[in-house]
Amino acid sequence: MVKIQSSETASNARGKDEGRASRRRGAELESALLEAAWEELKAVGYESLTMEGVAERAGTSRTVLYRRWPSRLELVLAALRHRGLVRTGTVPNTGSLREDVLALLRLVSDRVSEVGPQNLSALLSGVFADTGATAAVEDHFMNHNADVMEIILKRAADRGEIRGDISTRIATLPVDLVRHELLLARTPSSKLDIIEIVDAVFLPLVLTQKQA
Amino acid sequence: MVKIQSSETASNARGKDEGRASRRRGAELESALLEAAWEELKAVGYESLTMEGVAERAGTSRTVLYRRWPSRLELVLAALRHRGLVRTGTVPNTGSLREDVLALLRLVSDRVSEVGPQNLSALLSGVFADTGATAAVEDHFMNHNADVMEIILKRAADRGEIRGDISTRIATLPVDLVRHELLLARTPSSKLDIIEIVDAVFLPLVLTQKQA
DNA sequence: ATGTTAAGATGCAAGTTGTACCCTAAGGAG
């Protein structure tokens, strides 16, 4: 493992700034610790991440870490939460079911692509490493967007595009498939894939249900 | 970590049996190593598994392990392959498309349930942590079963159940959805979920394509 | 019998973990 010397972090921790306390305390310190953990996770991956490595990157000692988190796993998960990978709650409203769903999938896809493939691997590794899974992480990163799809489908039904009783399995299918590709390839779905998911899978299913 | 002393394994390795070589060699040794790795994985989970622990359980030295596998991740993955958690190449042939696909999904599901949710999490964590992902692992664990589905669909087309040109996206959909649930919930899909995937999603799509 | 290969054992340096303990900066109360 190659140690990365983080001179900026070290100098901040040791009170080189003027008119400022030399020691970080409380929330400021905790934020710095979690940021360091995230950076370390990105740099070396979960498998090679050590408490020592994070402490060094944060310009502190392991004792400080262990005062807050009993294990590297807990630390990493806390770091993921700290990064605030939350869902937006945005509901596309284009006037057409197809366009709404395409827009949603692109939104999901774009948001994830901000993370980057290496970070994505690190993130997923951390998520799966939690054997006592925290629902919050999964809710934020892996939720079905069922509520958003419900609104989109209700609007489509009100417009008369489809019937109003699409099952949850089908309602969540597009996002599920995008996420599936994300998990397999660790990169977001391509634009063509998104269109295929909507046109070849989702629309035939909801339109079939309408006709039946 | 509580060390489990495996006296049977140790005595076998040290030649206490009569009329038998004292040292295991070749395939016999490798099988014993992989079995020990599996037992250790079940006993302590991936996070706490060590090469030393596996070696001890196998009644051998770490050197022997390192001669075959460069890391604990590779060892564990090899152990899982050894357990037959690979695709078997089995192609269900029941005479009905629906039953074939159900049988395949159950096969995939049952096989994965042997691992156990805790170990599955650990395994997936390890897979994602390996930023230079080994293609073989993904092939074995995360493949689309496209070849199997191709055979099933060809048979169905020969029987006249469906048309012969189902897209790959749709052909792989059932297995993709089962895997998706596996990744999200870290437990295999329920029997009801499998039936829903086939009856509410897959069959309407392939039957729609036939009618069009 | 000899020669080769691989299993098993051991030791070592480097590194990590989890913890105990010490010093003292920082903050609050009086």
Add this chain to the structure above:
DNA sequence: CTCCTTAGGGTACAACTTGCATCTTAACAT
């Protein structure tokens, strides 16, 4: 201001793991 408390930062230690080098010798082939 002083005094007290808390928590940050540092260090040391024992135990453990890793990755590797090296040696011995059982097992097998010729």
